[in-house]
Amino acid sequence: MEKTKRQRSDSFQARIRNTSARYPRLILKRLLVFFPLLFAASLVIFFSLRLSGVDPVNVMLGERQATEDVIFSLREQFHLNEPLIAQYWQWVKEVFSGSFGIDYINRQSVAVMIGQRAPITLGLVIMSTTIGTVIAVGLGVLSAVKQNTILDRVISVAVLIFVSAPSFLVAIGTLIFLTVFMPDVAFTGAINSVGDYFSRLIMPSFILALYMLAIVTRVTRSGMIIQLRSAYATAAIAKGLPMRVVIWKHCFRNAFIPVLTIVTIFIGAAISSAVLVESVFSLPGLGGLLTQAIKTNNYPIVQACLFILLLLFLSLGLIADLIYMAVDPRARIAGKKVLT
Amino acid sequence: MTVEFMTVRGIVYAVQGASLSLKQGEVLGIVGESGCGKSVMVKSILRLHREKHTRYGGQILIEGRDVLRLTQKEMGIVRGTDAGMVFQDPMISLNPIIKIGEQIAETLRIRKSMSKRLAYDESLRLLRQVGITPPEDRYLQYPFELSGGMLQRVMIAMAIALRPKILIADEATTALDVTIQAEILALLKRLRAERGMSLIVVTHDFGVVAEMCDSVCVMYAGEIVESGSVERIFASPAHPYTKALIDSVPRPGTHGDKLSSIPGMPPDLLSVHTGCAFYPRCSVAEKCCETERPELHSAGGAHIVRCERPIWKK
Amino acid sequence: MRQYGKGNLQGGELTRTTNVGTLFTPAMVAASSILLLILIGTIFAGFLAPYDPEAIDLSLSYGPITPEHILGTDNVGRDSLSRLLFGGRTAITNAFLVVGVTVSVGIPLGLLCGYYGGALDGVIMRIWDVILSFPPLLLGFLFVAMFGRGSTASILALGIAWIPMISRLARNLTIAERNKTYVLAAKSFGFSDARVIFRHILPNCTSTLLAELTVDIGYAIIVLASLSFLGLGVQAPTSDWGLMLQESLVYVRQSPLQTVIPSVAIGLMIVSLNIVSDSIQLYLDPEQRKLPSFERFLKKHGTHS
Numbered sequence: 001m002e003k004t005k006r007q008r009s010d011s012f013q014a015r016i017r018n019t020s021a022r023y024p025r026l027i028l029k030r031l032l033v034f035f036p037l038l039f040a041a042s043l044v045i046f047f048s049l050r051l052s053g054v055d056p057v058n059v060m061l062g063e064r065q066a067t068e069d070v071i072f073s074l075r076e077q078f079h080l081n082e083p084l085i086a087q088y089w090q091w092v093k094e095v096f097s098g099s100f101g102i103d104y105i106n107r108q109s110v111a112v113m114i115g116q117r118a119p120i121t122l123g124l125v126i127m128s129t130t131i132g133t134v135i136a137v138g139l140g141v142l143s144a145v146k147q148n149t150i151l152d153r154v155i156s157v158a159v160l161i162f163v164s165a166p167s168f169l170v171a172i173g174t175l176i177f178l179t180v181f182m183p184d185v186a187f188t189g190a191i192n193s194v195g196d197y198f199s200r201l202i203m204p205s206f207i208l209a210l211y212m213l214a215i216v217t218r219v220t221r222s223g224m225i226i227q228l229r230s231a232y233a234t235a236a237i238a239k240g241l242p243m244r245v246v247i248w249k250h251c252f253r254n255a256f257i258p259v260l261t262i263v264t265i266f267i268g269a270a271i272s273s274a275v276l277v278e279s280v281f282s283l284p285g286l287g288g289l290l291t292q293a294i295k296t297n298n299y300p301i302v303q304a305c306l307f308i309l310l311l312l313f314l315s316l317g318l319i320a321d322l323i324y325m326a327v328d329p330r331a332r333i334a335g336k337k338v339l340t
Numbered sequence: 341m342t343v344e345f346m347t348v349r350g351i352v353y354a355v356q357g358a359s360l361s362l363k364q365g366e367v368l369g370i371v372g373e374s375g376c377g378k379s380v381m382v383k384s385i386l387r388l389h390r391e392k393h394t395r396y397g398g399q400i401l402i403e404g405r406d407v408l409r410l411t412q413k414e415m416g417i418v419r420g421t422d423a424g425m426v427f428q429d430p431m432i433s434l435n436p437i438i439k440i441g442e443q444i445a446e447t448l449r450i451r452k453s454m455s456k457r458l459a460y461d462e463s464l465r466l467l468r469q470v471g472i473t474p475p476e477d478r479y480l481q482y483p484f485e486l487s488g489g490m491l492q493r494v495m496i497a498m499a500i501a502l503r504p505k506i507l508i509a510d511e512a513t514t515a516l517d518v519t520i521q522a523e524i525l526a527l528l529k530r531l532r533a534e535r536g537m538s539l540i541v542v543t544h545d546f547g548v549v550a551e552m553c554d555s556v557c558v559m560y561a562g563e564i565v566e567s568g569s570v571e572r573i574f575a576s577p578a579h580p581y582t583k584a585l586i587d588s589v590p591r592p593g594t595h596g597d598k599l600s601s602i603p604g605m606p607p608d609l610l611s612v613h614t615g616c617a618f619y620p621r622c623s624v625a626e627k628c629c630e631t632e633r634p635e636l637h638s639a640g641g642a643h644i645v646r647c648e649r650p651i652w653k654k
Numbered sequence: 655m656r657q658y659g660k661g662n663l664q665g666g667e668l669t670r671t672t673n674v675g676t677l678f679t680p681a682m683v684a685a686s687s688i689l690l691l692i693l694i695g696t697i698f699a700g701f702l703a704p705y706d707p708e709a710i711d712l713s714l715s716y717g718p719i720t721p722e723h724i725l726g727t728d729n730v731g732r733d734s735l736s737r738l739l740f741g742g743r744t745a746i747t748n749a750f751l752v753v754g755v756t757v758s759v760g761i762p763l764g765l766l767c768g769y770y771g772g773a774l775d776g777v778i779m780r781i782w783d784v785i786l787s788f789p790p791l792l793l794g795f796l797f798v799a800m801f802g803r804g805s806t807a808s809i810l811a812l813g814i815a816w817i818p819m820i821s822r823l824a825r826n827l828t829i830a831e832r833n834k835t836y837v838l839a840a841k842s843f844g845f846s847d848a849r850v851i852f853r854h855i856l857p858n859c860t861s862t863l864l865a866e867l868t869v870d871i872g873y874a875i876i877v878l879a880s881l882s883f884l885g886l887g888v889q890a891p892t893s894d895w896g897l898m899l900q901e902s903l904v905y906v907r908q909s910p911l912q913t914v915i916p917s918v919a920i921g922l923m924i925v926s927l928n929i930v931s932d933s934i935q936l937y938l939d940p941e942q943r944k945l946p947s948f949e950r951f952l953k954k955h956g957t958h959s
Binding site: 230232249327328 | 383386388390419425427429432435436437447484495499501
């Protein structure tokens with residue numbers, strides 16, 4: 001008697017564990033997509049910049065005159081006399097060593113410049129994505145459950161306004177508001193401590209989150225409405241589950257699948273908008289560095305910034321996909337998304 | 341009872357003045373074509389329609405309690421314990437991303453406050469009872485890994501988990517293959533006998549009624565046009581619609597004969613019809629049927645028919 | 655108890671012909687009138703603008719709102735109303751050009767890929783995969799860096815950056831249409847591939863493509879304004895909404911009004927575009943359409959009970 005009970009308990013545990021056995025292999029499979037994509041993107045970044053026809057030596061010299069010797073030694077130093085493929089290979093090596101090369105104008109290490117500025121941009125993107133998703137999911141579910149009530153209407157209107165308002169306009173609006181009504185609030189100047197970091201970043205993160213918040217709320221709402229009307233939701237109600245369980249355990253988990261896809265897409269928008277919002281609030285992030293570098297044709301910085309932002313984008317997408325596979329058993333079997 | 345819906349095209353008068361009763365342990369069949377209000381009616385028993393755009397009228401009594409007057413919270417207790425329901429398409433009636441065992445066990449945990457282990461054991465027992473083997477393996481599978489017949493068994497296990505007094509099978513076999521249909525019907529029959537439940541079988545197939553039921557209601561355009569015991573109605577159908585339905589069922593021994601069918605379509609329930617709803621398709625209709633609404637007449641005992649020119653009068 | 659008299663028959667007919675819910679919600683009417691106003695304002699900017707938008711008058715720097723300058727003047731004394739009207743013309747024209755570039759390359763390419771499939775389709779779609787792995791604005795940056803700054807470059811950059819999206823959509827639609835009976839029928843008549851693709855398949859895809867492109871116009875306005883705002887798009891002294899933002903933001907403490915004007919213009923335009931496309935979508939999807947309550951409906955159309 002005692003023994004059979006233990007046996008059954010063991011098999012119970014073993015089986016619960018067994019369902020996730022396929023997971024590691026799928027992660028590996030997904031990584032096999034990630035790296036080629038990163039490689040292809042690095043090719044695009046590097047070679048499209050070389051297509052512009054700007055001579056780096058002119059960028060380095062600026063207005064100054066130089067002798068043939070100086071020009072030749074510059075070409076040597078920056079490997080510019082080598083074929084493009086070799087130059088690309090040189091860059092790849094620099095990326096892997098973490099140095100990202102030397103910039104054309106200030107002759108500084110690109111890695112150092114990026115290292116100073118990346119935390120701002122990364123912080124903005126990650127904070128805003130988190131804020132946006134969490135609040136949006138709550139609002140979306142709420143307005144789906146309370147469909148066509150005043151609350152739903154209010155949320156829908158607010159969402160419509162923020163969907164329409166590009167982040168950087170909202171940022172500018174906030175800035176105007178602050179300068180007119182609270183001229184004492186400082187939003188420029190150096191960041192010296194962790195406290196500074198968060199206090200400077202929290203408002204821009206919120207502003208950045210608004211756009212995503214609006215879209216995700218909308219997707220969550222319409223997804224939830226469809227799920228709430230589905231046959232399985234009716235069946236779940238019919239078997240006597242409380243609405244709370246039907247909403248969160250049954251409907252929300254299904255509605256969350258497309259939401260995740262949208263979040264992945266909007267991480268891209270968040271990265272783009274982060275560049276703009278930084279510029280509005282004069283935050284010393286990657287955006288300012290990138291635009292300045294584009295204006296001056298300072299390619300080592302341009303390609304490094306683009307590469308870092310892209311790496312961020314693809315990594316967050318990877319994380320979202322892994323969550324996706326954890327949520328949807330069908331994706332684990334087929335190894336691919338049902339949506340997209 | 342009446343059920344009306346608000347839709348983009350206006351108000352749908354889905355069920356009008358329908359009335360039926362069910363004794364303990366009885367098997368009642370509800371028959372009719374698609375769109376006749378059968379499903380709407382049985383779903384109303386558990387109040388599964390969207391409350392905001394639905395208006396119920398009349399009363400639905402389960403052991404003297406009117407479910408239409410209950411609060412949502414009280415409804416939560418009625419669902420599952422007073423009446424359980426099995427739906428038409430098991431492929432979409434189970435949550436696609438939750439393990440089937442969990443979908444049974446959660447009801448037990450939440451409604452009966454069972455521990456995880458107890459609910460697990462009880463779910464396995466239920467799975468075994470509806471003929472799913474081996475239950476330990478099936479427990480961990482997702483709906484897309486099982487066949488339609490299997491899923492319908494799971495649905496049944498879910499519906500009987502809380503030992504309901506009434507089990508409603510809403511076209512439970514329509515989406516399945518013929519052989520599987522027979523198995524599911526046999527299962528329902530066996531469970532009813534084992535558990536002493538009442539059973540409501542909604543179907544468009546008189547064959548199923550003949551196989552399963554004690555009594556039967558025929559619905560047309562949201563109204564009950566005929567009801568009575570199965571033997572009685574099969575032997576002497578009174579309403580022309582019932583007769584036409586019975587005649588359209590293929591029978592052994594009549595090989596080679598042409599099966600009859602009913603011309604036309606059931607009416608649109610967006611408007612209220614004057615006169616008899618079946619008038620446009622009726623083979624024995626007379627002029628007065630177009631304008632005069634037929635009353636309910638007794639055709640002997642509990643056999644009731646809504647027709648002014650019932651077949652037995654001829 | 656319901657009665658089945660004559661009056662109620664009328665009631666039944668009424669509900670049958672009534673299409674509950676309307677396309678012309680108050681929001682839709684307001685939004686389309688705003689759009690119309692903006693379009694008229696920018697198309698006739700030449701007649702409506704009181705001054706030359708590029709005429710500098712340093713004595714009027716940050717002029718307040720006066721009868722002569724209804725929206726004041728900017729840092730070098732240019733009339734803001736005139737700049738707003740001409741700026742709108744630049745912004746909207748450029749947005750249409752971006753969509754034009756996208757459409758003229760993306761749609762034919764998508765149709766061909768979808769119709770012929772095979773290696774061509776495989777290769778092009780893999781290229782699009784790579785390009786689409788870039789967040790949209792970053793791709794804009796990359797192309798601006800490639801083409802140089804300025805309005806032509808930014809239009810080209812965005813136009814090219816969006817080709818993958820629209821051509822993929824066109825391809826998927828074509829694949830869906832390709833095996834339908836009418837296409838097979840057209841082929842069996844011996845029509846050339848080009849005729850089948852452009853005269854038969856394309857017309858069946860237009861409604862979906864148009865819906866997508868309407869949204870893209872609004873999006874193009876935002877992204878172009880962003881690029882100008884960062885100094886990578888339209889260059890001074892041309893009037894442009896994005897550029898007005900950039901120029902005024904530097905002096906926002908002296909004259910917030912000059913920042914408010916272009917922000918409001920862009921905001922209104924985008925909000926209106928979204929409301930219009932939204933209302934249409936909601937109207938076309940009965941599941942989402944808002945229904946009046948039973949009481950309200952019965953009050954409006956008379957009771958039956």
